[in-house]
Amino acid sequence: MLSSLRFALFSQRRFRLLASARFVSVLGSSFGPIAVSFGVLQLHGGSPGALSLVLACQALPQLVFVLWGGVLGDRVRSRFRLVAWTESAAAVIWLALAVLFAVDGPIVWIAVLAAAGGVTRALFNPALEGVVVDVVENKADRQEANALLKVAVNTAKLLGMILAGVVVSLVGPAVALALDAGSFAACALLFTVLGRSTPDRPVRYKTSAFADLQDGWREFTRHEWLWVTTGQLTVVMAVVNSVAGLLGPMMAVQYLGGAWAWSLVVVAQVVGQIGGAGWAARLRPARPMLLATVCTAGAALPALLLAMRAPLPVVLAGALAYGVLFDVTMVMWRTCLQQEVPDDAISRVSSIDLLGCLAIAPIGLAVVGPLAAVFGPGHVALASAVLVVAAVGCALLSRDIRTLPGGGTPRGTTAQAAATPA
Structure with a gap:
């Protein structure tokens, strides 16, 4: 790749x-x-x-x-x-x-x-x-740039x-x-x-920081594909963090062989991410967010395989595949963000997305442990996989997700700056 x-x-x-x-x-x-x-x-x-x-x-x-x-x-x-x-x-x-x-x-x-x-x-x-x-x-160079940066980061x-x-x-x-x-x-x-x-x-010195934040929120909500994706990733990232931080290690101790086995799973995922970023550099999908959203379903693979008590080689293959799909999602999403959102609003819009993606992750980590103690980590892992698939399915209901075109030409008119530049 x-x-x-x-x-x-x-x-x-x-x-x-x-x-x-x-x-x-x-x-x-x-x-x-x-x-x-x-x-x-x-x-x-x-x-x-x-x-x-x-x-x-x-x-x-x-x-x-x-x-x-x-x-x-x-x-x-x-x-x-x-x-x-x-x-x-x-x-x-x-x-x-x-x-x-x-x-x-x-x-x-x-x-x-x-x-x-x-x-x-x-x-x-x-x-x-x-x-x-x-x-x-x-x-036109940003998809390649995002992919190269992801390769560097994951390496x-x-x-x-x-x-x-x-x-x-x-x-x-x-x-x-x-x-x-x-x-x-x-x-x-x-x-x-x-x-x-x-x-x-x-x-811009003529506007307050709060007014800037409001302007960023308007830009964020203006793009349906963006806020739908953020909502989807809020659920998905909570599941991913819970599997990586709690369910995976618990299941590894139960039947995979312990910490060394889970370390191999984590390494396999990162190797997959390196390959996925390389592959994403050359993809030119007509509907990039449709591809990104479908690939997000790969986050269900590790949890599903753990719930099935799959053998270690199969879990490693699933982690590798998830890593590939995850970085395809990230490269496509980041490229769409940079193409559709004005450069002077991109930090605010990305901060709103980041807050959304991380908002319930601590809650997920807090509740997964007690749930696993009551129902067993295998059942919670299966429910986690189902939750990911459900989140992806809901996101695909968005027409904007299914139809956002590639090619680097932003749709609609560029949002006006909150005030004139100094």
Whole structure:
């Protein structure tokens, strides 16, 4: 599937810098979850409850601040400077966390720093969507660009997953977190260099941030395919997170062979994502959102196979297939977003979508455990697969999903800016 990629965009210096920044950042970030989990449990007074507190403190700010991250991403003169500052702040935060783990620091300060790290992600992610359109100005190149970036990100994720366990086991969580901090600093430097070659954007000073958010909401609701897809992914991502975080490991312990088996399943999914991104680069569907929505049903595969107690090779094949389909969905969706939504509103619109997709994921994680204890993880996994298929079926009822054309020509008229540029 990777053979379908042309890699022509890598001849452009600005795209090389963007892809390098994403690769470095994701590679280092892959160390964080493993290092934090094992680090908290190894601390004096560490416990599963303490780990839950730290993870909750990290996740909650992403939901609280993501909308304002979208507003900021559309208001600033340079999205590159914004993401460089957020990555610099993340580098400082993760370095401080490394020091706390090294000296067996108090859980409360670790939770505070984890929350600060969550804020940086809330500001970074919506702005990043705008950075891509600022770098790849030709809409005809954006599908290829999104695919290449997904290949880079997933390759970094795979390498990070392999290296993180080794580093944490050999030299400890503190060193792993220090390496994570270093990756954020390197990413900030690359975005700074990239920003110097990009003219500043005009900004709107005559409107309030709240008015900007309202304008972003109007743009979001103007596209039926967009809000329908967000609603669908709200359900699907809650299921995916529940399977990955709870049901999968529980079923792996029951009959697959334990943690090593589930690690193979996760790796198979990431390998599939790399191949899926490569394949998506060359696809030119007449109805891209129809294809993306159908491919979303692949999220039911891991849960369904676990519910059937399929043997490990079959589960691995299902995870691989799901990874391929997932990245086809993501490349098609992101390309449609960049083609249909005005560039000066894309950070706000993507932040609203991100909030929707993540909104009920914590609730899913909270209820799946008790449900599995009562009904058994197999029955809950089967219900999860059915829920995914039902969400996809409901999304396909939308005529906009079924008919949105490809080709890079936005439908309708471009939304007017909230105020005149300064």
